[in-house]
Amino acid sequence: MRLTCPFCGSRGVEEFTYRGDATVRRPAGDAGAAAWVDYVYLRDNPAGPHQELWYHGAGCRSWLVVTRDTRTHLISDVRAARAVAQAEREEGAV
Amino acid sequence: MMDARMTSAPVAGAQPRRVAGGNGIDAGRTIRFTFDGRQYTGHPGDTLASALLAHGVRLAGRSFKYHRPRGILSAGPEEPNALVELRTGPRREPNTRATVAELYDGLSAASQNRWPSLAFDALGLNSLFSSVLGAGFYYKTFMWPAAFWEKLYEPMIRRAAGLGRAADEADPDQYEKATAFCDVLVVGSGPAGLAAALAAGRSGARVILCEEDSLTGGRLRAERRQLDGEPAWRWAEQARKALEALPEVRIMERTCVFGTYDGGTYGALERVADHQSQPAKGQPRQRLWRVVARQCVVAAGALERPIVFPGNDTPGVMLAGAVRTYLNRFGVAPGRRAVVYTCNDDGLRTALDLARAGVAVAAIVDSRPEGEGQGAQVAQACGVPFVPGGAVTAVQGRMAVSGVSVRDAQGREQRIACDLLAMSGGWSPNIALTTHQGMRPVYDETLCAFLPAALPPGMVVAGAAAGVFTTAEALRDGAQAGARAAQACGFAAEQPALPEAEPESCAIAPLFHALADVPSARWAKAFVDFQNDVTAKDVALAAREGFVSVEHLKRYTTLGMATDQGKTSNVNAIALLAEITQRPIGQTGTTLIRPPTQPVAIGALAGAHRGRHFKPARLTPTHQWAESQGAVFTANGLWQRAQWYPRPGEMDWLQTVNREVRTVRQAVGFCDVTTLGKIDIQGPDAAEFLERVYVNAWKKLPVGRARYGLMLREDGFAYDDGTTARLGETHYVMTTTTANAGGVMAHLEFCHQWLWPELDVQFISVTDEWAQIAVAGPQARNVLRHVVDPVFDLSNEAFPYMAAGEVTVCGGVQARLFRLSFSGELAYELAVPARYGDALARRLMEVGAPYGIAPYGTEALGVMRIEKGHPAGPELNGQTTAHDLGMGRMLSTRKDFIGRHMAQREALTDPARPTLVGLQPLNPADQVVAGAHLLPDGAAATAASDQGWVSSAAFSPTLGSWIGLGLLSNGPARHGEIVALHNPLAGTVVRARVVSPVFVDPEGARVHG
Amino acid sequence: MVESLFAQPPVSAAPVRAGDTVLVLAPMGEAVSLGAFAGAGRAALVVRVRETFGVDLPEQPRAVPSADGQVVFVWCGPTQWLALAAGDAVEGGLMARLRAACGDLCALTSQSDSRTTLRLFGPQAREVAGRLVPVDLHDAVFGPGHVALTLAGHIPVILRQVARNPVTYEFLVFRSFAESLFHDLHVAMNGALS
């Protein structure tokens, strides 16, 4: 499998490490136990496009949000996690 | 009894079956080889199979299960029968297909799976019991008693059903791995592949053309066919030359593309030196390529199907296309009197080629009724008897074909004497590469073949692999596919001018077996899968027992599960199953083919990463110096670290380590601790960031001070620990454990980039930048005074415990000094730029000599940390919490940090959780072993009474006793209690007292000294 | 007081050669990483470097020389660069010059001893590098000035091409890995020659 790092270009998957679901968000400091259990343990397992966090550890050390089809491994989108997180904050602030 | 000489008695030198005109051999040169110890000759360009056939040798091996005599079925990589041991000694390679083993001078091969000799095989008796060795035999027979499996059944089966012998010594050759990139990968260099490569290559696209054979051309070399009025193989050579002249085209012969992987990645194996007796110096035997291609044209051709009839495995029964390959490419006649048995027009060509080469053709048997196909015309052209609507119902001869029984359309049987039966059940497109991603092929009734349907992205299939069987159409199809692939990569591709091909017919009527009306007992000798000895009867039996799914059939009968992956058997098996279950072939199913399509040696997959170079070694800055001191090294992740430094006269490592510990506790020692992860953290929000990743507080840490920090995972369990020093207002340097250095870096980046992008902070590893050396012991300060430049005040007041700062050493070398202690003694860690690490070690030895200095290794380091009760890897095992490690009070309640919420869960704060304690055996000589269970004194060793475990253990020279750290339920409340350390592996129980985990200097006075 | 410590090279082997392709340890020069602070603005750092060094910090995996040729800036990630001094040429030291120029806008960290430079050049250099590095090194894709942060076999490297004639690559590798990478490159050189 290959991933196209937005900074480094197309690379083999051996340069990356997988972390997991990119759709969960860390709860606020005062969130209840249920929110934390959800965040830490509960994951969907969709058949189809899925957003995941990958780390270009052997390259530019960027965390990436990758959209991968879990059935075909087709990668339809790769973004810098930092840009995604920043954009969400700006949206949230509006 | 029979002797090997009775089957074939060639004269060394003479090649009685050689005929003129082999386009792929150099008949002017003769090379020598041996098979089963006998000398033979051949020509450059021969395979082992073609050279053996040239000598009339037809018996090549014994079958897997029944030890039946087997000959050479094919002329290519699909060969299921002629498997040999190639080479000798450490280079001996079993199960090598004689049909692809290129001949070289001095080649040595041996038949396998026979004893004592190929012609007389004692275990050939298996054949007599074949009725009990049928489908599912293993499952049914070796069920009970279970103990018999290991002692009796398995060794017996392995001996009887063995294949070749692996070499007994390590492989002396090198292997290589490499990556290649291209726009268009073309797999196969037959007419379609060559045309595709020309079309794509001429557009300027970067093309890689892979051909698993040693020569390009594919079937163009195997057939007597004309292109533009010239022999077709000449055109193939010209096309190759034209491709060679294109700068962006790379032709890779002897390179098999064996797998399709995600994202346009292909696996290929290049046999760099397999055609030589041994690789040249520095040369790899094989090279594993990962080819990254934007587009791929699969022009892998097709594989001819055998016909299933009784005795179809007798040596001398050969695929018709293979017969033509031996005639036309190798100049070898595989027999003197042949019968051709076919269901299609392509097979008929065999009779023409045989007749032209001077081989007598005794009959053409065509399964199609009279008037269908071109059988009558061909028979007439060769002057050969023709049997339309016929079938071969039996084969005479055991070690080799001596005749066949043929039944005609009217049901009359006759025996025809012959020594060669050329059979063709039609061609199956070689679609393996199209199915590796899970795409299933569909059955085409007209072509009697499975064709690729959906394809992986970027892949096209051309030529015979796509069911396009005539040369003219394959050329056109290939050119189109090549042009389209180049266009998809943005190149303006045109179709190349193609040569004129003669008209040809590939008409076919389905024929998979000739079993109708054959007595069922004879089905047992009608082979479907030659390599795994699966017969038509086995398929029928499996179906009768309910295994009617192809996947079940495969597993129950082992059909298609040999090293040939059923290349010649899968389609026939599906067709048989379809008939038995009365379903159309297309609805009976297919099996998915997995990579690799050809056997790939583990050595090639490992490449250069073997033995000492299995993984890279990271060397510390003092490595060479430590080597010169006779240090014994140990691997710590990738790092090589000095484990201890033996001295002359020391009896064992324990004596050495005890001496090293005593040196630190009583005088001074030093240890290279460079391997601890070091991360430079800078930025306006650096302090805030540390607050969020560590459990404890950081904002109030003054510049010039260090602090111990503990990190949790988000689930509340302990992750890593280390000290972090504040070097400036917005500048920190963090240390991590050696094992987690990379992981903590990724964790910090994760927290920063994903969780808190608003924090302004930067990280970079400085692990390699600094040679960091711990100097520990009561004399540490005195030693350092000789190293650190005198302007820096090292007094306890000026540079107290946990102080950190920049200094210069040895007359101006920039350095960092930290007053940290892992040993519990007065201690420092001195960091100098890595290039000076070696010199610093030497300097410390010099100036420390009057104080009794000695280097110490990781073992002494470990003993001292156990004596001080510091948790390390065995305690930070991913299952322990801060509370378990006695650090529950470190958790700040005034801030958010990673793991805070989950750490507060009831189950994680339960005082009954196993918690860190010290363990001191009542008898100091009783060895404490890590992993022992902790039980109440006198309790039975049951799971119910298990209360924890010993995590770390060592002999403490300071206490003169074995000691341990353990995690014990309610531990801190139980100091003074006696527990049992139960080691079920050794069957020992040691009684020990629960104590504080800090065995030495519990008040911590020494570190402040 | 003159008793300074001797500097030990990171690789003990002498240069090695296979055919006309050569692998050497490049001399140790000063190396400093620049990590842009967000608050002050990455753009401000780019401007400051341009004012001082006469060159734009690369926005892509590239290496660019300063106007005076004394410093090369190597892209190392979306907010990081590695400044490499060409020999001892930088007046007053590279770190001091960077601190004066942009110390307030970015994290400056010495990497002089973190990184070792192995230089590979000659007619087979591309072939050899391609054995270890899973990146497309075709001349049209990866030429002089191009940089790749990647793996050479199992070893993380910053690879850059420094010349086309002869093809010359520099592998910037963590010092502790230098011996291993040197060995792996040497094996690849022999293999590529055959």
Ligand SMILES: [Zn+2]
């Ligand atoms: Zn990247």
